[in-house]
Amino acid sequence: MTATTDRATSRVLSPTLPARLSLTPRTTLAGQLDGAWWPRSRDLEAELPALADALDEPWGRITRVTVNPTRWPVIPHTVPVAGHTLHVGWFAEQDPDKLFLLSGIVGRWDLLVIPPETAPAAAARLMTAAAIPGSVLTARALMAAEAVIGGGMRDARSRVEDWESEGGACMSPFGNLVGRRSLPLPGNTWR
Known part of the structure; x- marks a missing residue:
């Protein structure tokens, strides 16, 4: 016996999870971003x-969305939303880490898009940073900073792993990690 499923039917039958979203509080301070969105997948529909x-x-009612196509494998022209249709467009020139939303009432809003595969701690940092009122940091700058912070965490973990695997960190006279065989011990000279 085989079963087939229809994507549209499976979406209707499955409960919709709430959006993971962080918005800038209403203030007179204008910043580069109006918040951040952390989708669960790369399926815009x-x-x-x-x-x-x-x-x-x-x-207010969101009527249009634009994205950069480098982050989304499929970009539908329209997406049905409760009671209306959302029009979706794309621009290759748009920052790939940004989503533009248009509302007839409020105007344009810019959200940082956090990749779905982002670790929860990194996503929390990005969502908090993107919602700071009056921030001059762009989506690209926030993502680059997180790459450095996240990379720094991985680098620190690898140094701890080196310490544990070697029985203690060995440092050269220049402050670089070296293996135990490089130390000038009896019978072992610097080469």
């Missing part, structure tokens, strides 16, 4: 309804 639903009350 599945992700946009929850986002539009979450923004309906604070921003």
Whole structure:
């Protein structure tokens, strides 16, 4: 016996999870971003309804969305959202880590898009940073900073792993990690 499933049917039958979203508080300070969105997948058709639903009350009905196609494998022209249709467009010139939302009431809003595969701690840092009122940091700058911070964490973990595997860190006279065989011990000279 075989069973077939229809993507549209499976979406209707599965409960919609709320959007993971962090918005800048209402203030007179204008910043580069209006918040951040952390989708659960790279499927815009599945992700946009929850986002539009979450923004309906604070921003009004979202009518248009634009993305950069490098981060989204499929970009639908329209997405059905509760009671209306959301029009989706793309621009290769747009920052790949940004999503533009248009509302007839409020205007344009810019959200940092956090990749779905991002670790929760990194996503939390990015969501907090993107929602700071009046911040001059762009989406690209936030993602680059997180890459350095996240890379720094991985680098620190690898140094701890080196310490544990060697029985203690060995340092050269220049402050670089070296193996135990490099130390000038009896019978072992610097080469």
